[in-house]
Amino acid sequence: MSLKPIERKSLSDAVFDQLSDAIVSGRMAPGTALPSERTLCEMLQVNRGAVREALKRLSQAGLINIQHGGGTTVLDFKRTASLDLLSQLLYNDEGTIDLKVARSVMEMRAALGPDVARLCARRATPAIHARLLALVEAMDSAKGDLPTLQELAIQFWDLLVRGADNIAYELAFNSLRGTYDDLREVLVEVLGEELRDLSSYRAIADAVRRGDDLSATHVARALMEKGTQAIFQVLAALETADDPAADGEDDPTRDEEMA
């Protein structure tokens, strides 16, 4: 029997989640003034310390602006938040996956992947080479087992990123992986073709070992292209809602759902 750990949430976490949701979902538009800390205490029936901890975190996340003496106002998170907000954005009000966010993640993955392979080929150490090859062998052994292949593929890319010696990529990868993890179950079948393309993984590992950055780049691009195309087909199929009513500027009501 597989039991999950009980998930606990501190009060300040609960406050943070509630306010964060309200802001990210658009229920609190940018510029809106939040209730005062003392008012929030009454509304949420919690201690002021808990409220303050939550507000400080919201401020750090770029969701609100706090002014001593003045009030606290909602910011435009699209212009002030960081990548770590992605995992929060992935689910919308109904608890379903926001297709546009999922698409964004896959696009960023496709854009960075080839360059990660390129840099890794230029800079990776022998230790990285060995571990990459070991991973390829493990993928070879796990032939056909898609969930395992997916796990190994993530480790493969993790290694490539560490070997690329680019701190910006490493940090971005952390955020992307967090979002990607939530998508794994949904993606595992769609990405089947990409995950089963063992020869490409082997080719990348080999190119990295040889220091052949051009080859690593191209193989990686071709590899990711498979999954990206598969994803886009699924996304297009799921977009059954009214789409031709596309208008000019901002339209916060343009999101579609997924199982």
Add this chain to the structure above:
Amino acid sequence: MSLKPIERKSLSDAVFDQLSDAIVSGRMAPGTALPSERTLCEMLQVNRGAVREALKRLSQAGLINIQHGGGTTVLDFKRTASLDLLSQLLYNDEGTIDLKVARSVMEMRAALGPDVARLCARRATPAIHARLLALVEAMDSAKGDLPTLQELAIQFWDLLVRGADNIAYELAFNSLRGTYDDLREVLVEVLGEELRDLSSYRAIADAVRRGDDLSATHVARALMEKGTQAIFQVLAALETADDPAADGEDDPTRDEEMA
């Protein structure tokens, strides 16, 4: 007379900065146990609330792990932090710019830029087209004034990112811009050739208007290539420290300085 606003820092901010620096600089290695909250109060001579607010933020930033009843330990921020840590990483202990971080930012810029242009060409609205062209005209008027050109170029890329309709790119751009802003003065001369290449900016704006994603991609790639190459030359010239002593795994003492 140009006076700057007085910068204030709350106590919890100060605590956060101090601990954050200690962790990011490596003085507190991953796995290290932090002193208890009550001990930190004595050490820092502040209220426990201030300490708690700071610790909560550190936890959210992926720098520490807090356990109710257990202790709080330092995490490996390279694997748990998000892109918003870049601006903190940019400066090292001596207050100088970390060249590897700067290089990372430029590499990510170069990798994402062409794809941003591509997606913008596919998805941008007429409103974006108009504002892009207006910006190009403004750049034309500011001929030669590098700082102004740099400011306009940032706005240009900001518009492209918004037009690309990719939330991951938008959020990543927010973090990159924060770091990039700190580099502006240093980069303005180095990027002179790129900034003065008005025809490329105009070509991108035009390609976006026509929906010509291929052209937008290629021109953007060529444009960024100029600056990237210039930067790398400067970085190579600044790397005068002992470099051939490159060894295998982790070496936290491999950073060079900049003015």
Add this chain to the structure above:
DNA sequence: CGCGGTCGACTGGTCATACCAGTTGACCAT
């Protein structure tokens, strides 16, 4: 009328002191 000063009613920031709640390890009985 306009300018500056005063003051009161907000806002967030800090503090001290309790007590609740979870973790750990030593100890002990079974």
Add this chain to the structure above:
DNA sequence: ATGGTCAACTGGTATGACCAGTCGACCGCG
């Protein structure tokens, strides 16, 4: 060797007070 008990930690929550900024209404002077 297993499980129970307990004390000494740890972080989490609560309360009430006060400090420190901001804002706007108000007043009085030039």
